[in-house]
Amino acid sequence: MPAAPHSSKRATGKSTRVTRPAPELIFGDLWEYDPAPETADPKLKARYDLFIDGKFVAPKSGKYFDSINPANEQKLAEIALAGAADVDAAFQAARRAYDHVWSRMPGRERAKYLFRIARLLQDRAREFAVAETLDGGKPIKESRDFDVPMAAAHFFYHAGWADKLDYVAPGRRVAPLGVVGQVIPWNFPLLMGAWKIAPALAMGNCVVLKPAETTSITCLKLAEIMQDAGLPPGVVNFVTGAGEVGAAVMGHAIPAKVAFTGSTEVGKIIMRSLAGSDKRMTMELGGKAANIVFDDAPLDQAVEGIVNGIFFNQGHVCCAGSRLLVHESVAERVLAKLKNRLRVLRVGDPMDKNTDLGAINSREQFGKIRELVEAGVKEGAEMFQHPCRLPAKGFYFRPTLFSGVSMSHRIAREEIFGPVLSILTFRTVDEAIEKANNTAYGLSAGVWTDKGSRILKMSTELKAGVVWANTYNKFDPASPFGGYKESGFGREGGRQGLLDYCQLV
Numbered sequence: 001m002p003a004a005p006h007s008s009k010r011a012t013g014k015s016t017r018v019t020r021p022a023p024e025l026i027f028g029d030l031w032e033y034d035p036a037p038e039t040a041d042p043k044l045k046a047r048y049d050l051f052i053d054g055k056f057v058a059p060k061s062g063k064y065f066d067s068i069n070p071a072n073e074q075k076l077a078e079i080a081l082a083g084a085a086d087v088d089a090a091f092q093a094a095r096r097a098y099d100h101v102w103s104r105m106p107g108r109e110r111a112k113y114l115f116r117i118a119r120l121l122q123d124r125a126r127e128f129a130v131a132e133t134l135d136g137g138k139p140i141k142e143s144r145d146f147d148v149p150m151a152a153a154h155f156f157y158h159a160g161w162a163d164k165l166d167y168v169a170p171g172r173r174v175a176p177l178g179v180v181g182q183v184i185p186w187n188f189p190l191l192m193g194a195w196k197i198a199p200a201l202a203m204g205n206c207v208v209l210k211p212a213e214t215t216s217i218t219c220l221k222l223a224e225i226m227q228d229a230g231l232p233p234g235v236v237n238f239v240t241g242a243g244e245v246g247a248a249v250m251g252h253a254i255p256a257k258v259a260f261t262g263s264t265e266v267g268k269i270i271m272r273s274l275a276g277s278d279k280r281m282t283m284e285l286g287g288k289a290a291n292i293v294f295d296d297a298p299l300d301q302a303v304e305g306i307v308n309g310i311f312f313n314q315g316h317v318c319c320a321g322s323r324l325l326v327h328e329s330v331a332e333r334v335l336a337k338l339k340n341r342l343r344v345l346r347v348g349d350p351m352d353k354n355t356d357l358g359a360i361n362s363r364e365q366f367g368k369i370r371e372l373v374e375a376g377v378k379e380g381a382e383m384f385q386h387p388c389r390l391p392a393k394g395f396y397f398r399p400t401l402f403s404g405v406s407m408s409h410r411i412a413r414e415e416i417f418g419p420v421l422s423i424l425t426f427r428t429v430d431e432a433i434e435k436a437n438n439t440a441y442g443l444s445a446g447v448w449t450d451k452g453s454r455i456l457k458m459s460t461e462l463k464a465g466v467v468w469a470n471t472y473n474k475f476d477p478a479s480p481f482g483g484y485k486e487s488g489f490g491r492e493g494g495r496q497g498l499l500d501y502c503q504l505v
C-alpha cells in the first residue's frame with residue numbers, strides 16, 4: 001500500500017463517511033494528491049562541450065546534437081558530437097595523465113580526490129537529481145533517493161579502498177592496468193558513470209568514458225565536479241555522441257581494458273570486434289530476471305517487491321524482475337493484489353515528488369516497449385493496464401501486467417526494458433528453477449519464501465549474478481554486481497569489482 005498521502009483531499013469534496021468500499025477504491029478513486037513539484041535549479045548550460053584533459057573543449061567538427069526532456073519533448077541543452085580525432089585526443093590526454101601523474105601517485109593521495117568528488121556530489125545532490133530527472137525521465141524521488149546518493153556512495157566506498165589495495169588480493173600485489181575505455185547506457189547515467197569511474201581511479205587507472213546519447217548531461221556535470229575537486233587533467237575524460245563514438249572508444253588502440261554496460265546485442269558486436277586483441281574486457285549486459293513467489297511467502301510484502309522490481313525507473317533496469325514466477329496455489333491472489341496495486345501507481349510528471357513512474361527515456365525505447373506488448377497480446381497472453389490519465393506530451397507507458405504467459409512467448413523471453421510484467425506459474429521447486437534458468441540471460445533473480453533452506457537452495461541453483469531474498473533491487477557499493485551467460489562477465493562493486501581494474505604482480 002502507498003504511504004499515507006502527504007497533502008491530500010477527497011476528490012469528491014465531501015466529508016461523508018465512506019462505508020466499506022471495495023479495497024481497490026480506497027486510494028485510487030477517492031484520494032488525490034496535490035501537485036508537489038521539485039523546484040531546485042538543475043543549473044544546466046545551454047551547450048555542453050567535450051571534457052578532455054581537464055577542460056571543456058568544442059568538438060573538432062563543430063557539431064552538436066540536442067538532448068531533450070522525454071517528459072515533455074522539449075530541448076534541454078546541446079551536446080558536443082565527438083569525432084575520431086576528439087576520441088583520440090581524449091585517450092592521449094588519459095595516457096599522459098596515467099604515465100606522469102595518476103599511476104605514480106600513492107593510493108592515499110588518490111583517495112583524497114575520490115573523497116572530494118563524493119562530498120561535492122553530496123553538496124550538489126538536489127541539483128544533480130533534478131538534472132538526471134529532466135534528461136532521463138525518471139521520477140525525482142528515484143534520482144533524489146537512489147541515483148545520486150548511490151553514485152556518491154560509490155565514490156566514498158572506493159576512496160576507502162585506494163590506500164588499502166594490498167588487501168584486494170591477499171598475498172598478491174596489485175597494479176593498475178593503464179587507460180580504460182568505458183561506455184554506459186541511459187538508464188542510470190550518473191550512477192553507471194560512478195560504477196565505472198570510481199573503481200578505475202581508486203586502482204590508479206585513467207578513463208575515457210562515453211555516456212549514452214540521450215543522457216549525457218549528468219556525466220558532464222560530474223566533469224565540473226572533477227574540475228572543482230582539482231582532479232589532475234586527463235585522469236577522467238568524457239566524449240559524447242551516439243554508437244559510433246562508443247565504437248571509437250572501444251576500438252581505440254590505447255586502452256588496456258574496455259568496460260561496457262548496455263545491451264547484449266551491442267556487447268556482442270564489441271566482443272567480436274576486439275576478439276584477438278590483448279585488451280581486457282568486462283561486459284554488463286541485458287537481463288530477464290525471474291522474481292519467484294512461493295506459496296508460503298508474505299504476499300503483501302512480495303507484491304511490493306514485485307512492483308518495485310519491475311516498475312522502478314519505468315522498468316528501465318537491467319536486473320528488473322520482468323518475469324514473475326508464482327506458485328499456482330497463490331497465483332490468483334497475487335494477481336488480484338497486483339492489479340489493486342497498479343491502480344494506485346502514479347504515472348506522470350517525473351518532477352512531481354509523488355510520481356511513481358515517470359517518462360520512458362526516448363521515443364525509440366517507447367516504440368520497442370509497444371512492439372513487445374503488442375506481441376504479447378497477439379500471442380494470446382491476457383493484458384491488464386490501469387486506464388490512468390497520461391500527460392498529452394512526452395513518452396509515457398502504462399504499467400502493464402500479462403497473465404497466462406507461457407515460456408515460448410516473446411514477452412517471457414526478450415528483454416522489454418519497460419514497465420511490463422509477464423506472469424507465469426509453477427507447481428514445484430524444480431519447475432521454478434527450471435523456468436527461471438530457461439533464459440539466455442542470468443543477471444539477477446528474486447525469491448520470496450518463509451523458508452531459509454529454500455532460499456539457500458534457490459540461490460545455489462539459480463544461474464544469476466545476484467539473488468535477492470524477500471526483497472528486490474537492493475544495492476550496496478560493497479556488493480558485487482554482474483551477470484552469468486549472455487548477461488555478461490566481470491563484476492562491479494566490492495573487492496571483486498576492483499579486481500577487474502588491476503593486474504596481479
Ligand code: NAP
Nearest residue numbers: 184185212213242243246247262263266284285286287318
Ligand atoms: P545499447 O544500445 O547497447 O547502448 C549502450 C551504450 O553503447 C550507449 O552509450 C550506446 O550509444 C553505445 N553503443 C551503441 N552502439 C555501440 C557500438 N557499436 N559500439 C560501442 N558502443 C555502442 O543499450 P541501451 O539500449 O542504451 O541500454 C539498455 C541495455 O543496457 C539493456 O539491455 C540493459 O539490460 C543494459 N544494461 C545492463 C546493465 C548491467 O549492469 N548489466 C546495466 C544497465 C543497463 P548511444 O545510446 O548513445 O547510441
Ligand code: MG
Nearest residue numbers: 067068135214
Ligand atoms: Mg535527454
